[in-house]
Amino acid sequence: MNEWETIKRPRLDSNSDQDLIPIQNNQLPFSAFLSKSFRQNEKHPVLSDKKLIVYDLKVERPDLPVDYEENAWNRLKIAIHAIQQNQPSPESLEVLYQLCENICQYEKFQKLYELLYEECRRYTEIQFEILANDTTQGVDYLRTVHLLWKSYCNQMSQIRCLFLYLDRTYIASTTTGSIWNMAMQLFRENYIKYDEVWQKVLKSILELIRLERTGEKVDEQFLQSNIRMLMDLDLYHTSFEQQLLAETRVFYDQEGDRLVESINIFDYLQHISTRVHQESILRVKSYFDKSTKSHLQSIVETELLTKRVGHILDKCFGYFQGLDFFQESDYDKFSLLYRLLQKVDKLEICAKYFTSYVKTKGSFILCEHINVQEKMSKLSAFESQTDEVVDHSFEGDEQFVDGLKDGTEYFINLRANNAIKLLAKYTDSILRSEKLDEELLDKGMFIFRNLQGKDEFEVLYKRDLAKRLLLNVTNKTAEKTMLSRMKKECGAGYTGKLEGMVKDIEKSDELMNEFNAIRSVSLLPLNFNVNLLTNGFWPSYVPVNLNLPSMFHQVQNAYTEFYMTKFSKRILTWQNSLSVCKVNANYPLGTKRITLTLLQTVVLLLFNDTTRYSLSFKDILTCTQLDELELRRTLVSLSCREYKLLKKNPEGDDIESSDQFSFNHDFATEKTQLKMTTATLSEVIEKNSTMNTTVLFAREQQVDAVIVRIMKAKTNATHGLLLSEVTRLVKFPVTAQDVKLRIETLIEKEYLERGPDDSYIYLA
Amino acid sequence: MPPKRKAATTINETVIVPRRLKIAKKKQTTALAKTFNEKSKHWFEKYTDADNRELIGPDGCQAFFNDIGVSLESALPLVIGYKMKSIRMGYITWEEWLSVMKPELYFEEDGRFALAVLEWERSIMSNEEEYKQFYLFSFNYAKSNGQKSMDIETATAIWHIILEKKYPIVKSFIEFVQVVKPVQVINKDQWSSMLDFCKAVPEDLQNYDSTSSWPVLFDDYVEWRQQSL
Numbered sequence: 001m002n003e004w005e006t007i008k009r010p011r012l013d014s015n016s017d018q019d020l021i022p023i024q025n026n027q028l029p030f031s032a033f034l035s036k037s038f039r040q041n042e043k044h045p046v047l048s049d050k051k052l053i054v055y056d057l058k059v060e061r062p063d064l065p066v067d068y069e070e071n072a073w074n075r076l077k078i079a080i081h082a083i084q085q086n087q088p089s090p091e092s093l094e095v096l097y098q099l100c101e102n103i104c105q106y107e108k109f110q111k112l113y114e115l116l117y118e119e120c121r122r123y124t125e126i127q128f129e130i131l132a133n134d135t136t137q138g139v140d141y142l143r144t145v146h147l148l149w150k151s152y153c154n155q156m157s158q159i160r161c162l163f164l165y166l167d168r169t170y171i172a173s174t175t176t177g178s179i180w181n182m183a184m185q186l187f188r189e190n191y192i193k194y195d196e197v198w199q200k201v202l203k204s205i206l207e208l209i210r211l212e213r214t215g216e217k218v219d220e221q222f223l224q225s226n227i228r229m230l231m232d233l234d235l236y237h238t239s240f241e242q243q244l245l246a247e248t249r250v251f252y253d254q255e256g257d258r259l260v261e262s263i264n265i266f267d268y269l270q271h272i273s274t275r276v277h278q279e280s281i282l283r284v285k286s287y288f289d290k291s292t293k294s295h296l297q298s299i300v301e302t303e304l305l306t307k308r309v310g311h312i313l314d315k316c317f318g319y320f321q322g323l324d325f326f327q328e329s330d331y332d333k334f335s336l337l338y339r340l341l342q343k344v345d346k347l348e349i350c351a352k353y354f355t356s357y358v359k360t361k362g363s364f365i366l367c368e369h370i371n372v373q374e375k376m377s378k379l380s381a382f383e384s385q386t387d388e389v390v391d392h393s394f395e396g397d398e399q400f401v402d403g404l405k406d407g408t409e410y411f412i413n414l415r416a417n418n419a420i421k422l423l424a425k426y427t428d429s430i431l432r433s434e435k436l437d438e439e440l441l442d443k444g445m446f447i448f449r450n451l452q453g454k455d456e457f458e459v460l461y462k463r464d465l466a467k468r469l470l471l472n473v474t475n476k477t478a479e480k481t482m483l484s485r486m487k488k489e490c491g492a493g494y495t496g497k498l499e500g501m502v503k504d505i506e507k508s509d510e511l512m513n514e515f516n517a518i519r520s521v522s523l524l525p526l527n528f529n530v531n532l533l534t535n536g537f538w539p540s541y542v543p544v545n546l547n548l549p550s551m552f553h554q555v556q557n558a559y560t561e562f563y564m565t566k567f568s569k570r571i572l573t574w575q576n577s578l579s580v581c582k583v584n585a586n587y588p589l590g591t592k593r594i595t596l597t598l599l600q601t602v603v604l605l606l607f608n609d610t611t612r613y614s615l616s617f618k619d620i621l622t623c624t625q626l627d628e629l630e631l632r633r634t635l636v637s638l639s640c641r642e643y644k645l646l647k648k649n650p651e652g653d654d655i656e657s658s659d660q661f662s663f664n665h666d667f668a669t670e671k672t673q674l675k676m677t678t679a680t681l682s683e684v685i686e687k688n689s690t691m692n693t694t695v696l697f698a699r700e701q702q703v704d705a706v707i708v709r710i711m712k713a714k715t716n717a718t719h720g721l722l723l724s725e726v727t728r729l730v731k732f733p734v735t736a737q738d739v740k741l742r743i744e745t746l747i748e749k750e751y752l753e754r755g756p757d758d759s760y761i762y763l764a
Numbered sequence: 765m766p767p768k769r770k771a772a773t774t775i776n777e778t779v780i781v782p783r784r785l786k787i788a789k790k791k792q793t794t795a796l797a798k799t800f801n802e803k804s805k806h807w808f809e810k811y812t813d814a815d816n817r818e819l820i821g822p823d824g825c826q827a828f829f830n831d832i833g834v835s836l837e838s839a840l841p842l843v844i845g846y847k848m849k850s851i852r853m854g855y856i857t858w859e860e861w862l863s864v865m866k867p868e869l870y871f872e873e874d875g876r877f878a879l880a881v882l883e884w885e886r887s888i889m890s891n892e893e894e895y896k897q898f899y900l901f902s903f904n905y906a907k908s909n910g911q912k913s914m915d916i917e918t919a920t921a922i923w924h925i926i927l928e929k930k931y932p933i934v935k936s937f938i939e940f941v942q943v944v945k946p947v948q949v950i951n952k953d954q955w956s957s958m959l960d961f962c963k964a965v966p967e968d969l970q971n972y973d974s975t976s977s978w979p980v981l982f983d984d985y986v987e988w989r990q991q992s993l
Contacts, residue, residue, distance in 0.1 A: 718977075719975075719976050719977030720976075736975065737980055737983065740977070740979070740980050740983070741980050743977070744951075744953055744979050744980065747953045748912070748951050748953060754953070754956070754957070754977070758976045758977045759977075760977070
């Protein structure tokens, strides 16, 4: 301890220091230091605060006359009684006040207070006795009580004025705190004592509130003042509020039960909104205490809305489900629903409903039996409507944006909905039309965008495109527009081959012109046109074995020669099954121009040999060297369909190998131009692009490749991780079961093996 | 190395035995072994075909199991195959035979071998790890030679014999793959997963998680069971 400290520290501390020492011994050195330094900071109560203290001060005061106190109290009592009778005090208030003060000065407060208290208690009790015996009911009773309350308050404040000195000095120092508090306490105690009075009051107030809620006119002022009484008596929160809330709950529960079934669901929503406004704003402003607001609001919301949210949403979306086109008011309905549910935090479930609405409604439209155009325009209207709903009615809420996306993707990709086929059919029909309507094309793009199986669509689109190009029923600018749209969505990789197909046809035209320019015009037996299809761009077509008449050979050879001089390294394969011929047929009844496939033509040309009346199936087979099935198909188209160019003997719809065929001399039709290609040729073009084998096989391979790639990088991975990675990387929809099956195949092939804890290990 | 022989060598090393005696003893043991071997070989050849004296074929196997009183309907033939590390069910090579037929232990006449087989079975069934090895072994052992997978008849028969007693769930599984969703073959992955499945999933399928990596066959099975519940 250094010197400076010794000086500063008061002497008294050295005593306490000594107290400290034995403790110090028991403590670790540093903790002793700590406790010591703590002591140093403590100020001495006497020495540090500069206060003047006077001891034994004596004030001389005359003694009170013996009966003064009693006398004074009697006078005060009379005054109190007068006040309680609502009569003017017989003595001057000033004098009475003095009396009270004097008594207090002589420290008789407690006695005085007790007397006062007793007086008030007796009075209140008598009043309650009267109330308890009052048999009036309802509002009238409440009015009586209220009147009593009013005058009681009034009286008590007058009494307080008389006893102000007592109030300020003695009572202020007790737990009661003030005469006013005492008065309130007395009143409250009596409410408790006379429970029937309290129950009646309570019931009447609640009844008034109920009436007001049902829309009846009630005296709000009166109600408010009653509630103020409860507040003053401190009964509002302790017992009234609870009752009120319970009552409110029952009220709105019943109202909800009644209304949700009986009125239109949107009127009901509107009603909820009104109710919430009433309870949370209006009623609180007019009579309830602010603290009750949140409880009330939450009860209204729970009873009317939260509890019935499933039912309400069922009804709302049931209504929307039935609508084909939304009116302005329907958007408002969505809006209302959104705002209400937002308050009670039920948007999530609403979003679920919305998603399922989009799913079912979308599926419904897709499955409707109407024509493609109509379906597409319905669908696109549906799309823009739901967009609008999410943007405006749902305020662009993310849950709904996602929900819409999920729903749309779901219904478009539901296999049973066949959106892929619909889209293919739709685009085909648009592209076949003379003039391209870009707006119509855009309607289709919405489906395309959401399509998961774009590869599947590609196959169908390619098939249709091939048909359009080969049958020359399209305009190339339209094709290019469509392709550029798809390119924008999916990138050049997706449309590359399709663009190649269009280019092929364009190039073929150029080459044909070139060919026509250089060949010697008269040398060839027939006019012809060649389409060059790059292998790989087009669906693959199987070449048909066919014994061509020499003039066709001649033409084909000429072109092949020409082509080889230009592109010597390329291989040219003639797809005879895709070729079309225009034939002049000289019938006794007139010449017809018939468009036929090459196969049909070759068969028909056999009948130019007039030396034979008829040819048997076998004859034709040997002459044409066609595949038997192919020949049957061709003969059916020539002898069993609308235009019977050949007579079949015996007649019938099936071709037997024993059948005989002869030229139909009697063939007659109004038309001079016939077209017999469409059915047969389309069949050929379509035959080669069936979805199931090509696409599905490619998909399996892709999944395999992705799995192996992931596992190669990670060496081992849990099932869940691998699954999520695969679904992320693969560009078409796969189910967990699909992936599992592929994993099993890979285990079988020993690319992978099972590891511990649901994992796989890559086997290098 | 069997403990018995080890003990013998230590004696040889510690106790100095005259060389002559040693040689005599060695001669004696080899001679003894030779006779044992011959006896064993004789026993072996009893079941081989005349054209191949190194291999017991299916008929021979059946006769052998009959002779030692082992039922073909039991797990015991599999146990023997497992102990012999046989490559293929229904065939026993001389080496495989020799690997378990300790000539000095088992004689044709005295039935000790049959008892040993029962003891093997008991120890396999009671040892979790050994049982697993035995189970996995039986796949390659019992499937037809040259095939990657096991045909369903063999698989269900073996499950019935070796798995069903331990795990009652197997019974309905067999019904599933035979009747409900007829399956042609069981591949190796499915085979090995089967044991894990039996171990992990109780009869009431409480804890089955179809999102984990069980082969799809098991998913289908569980789905079927849950539908019929």
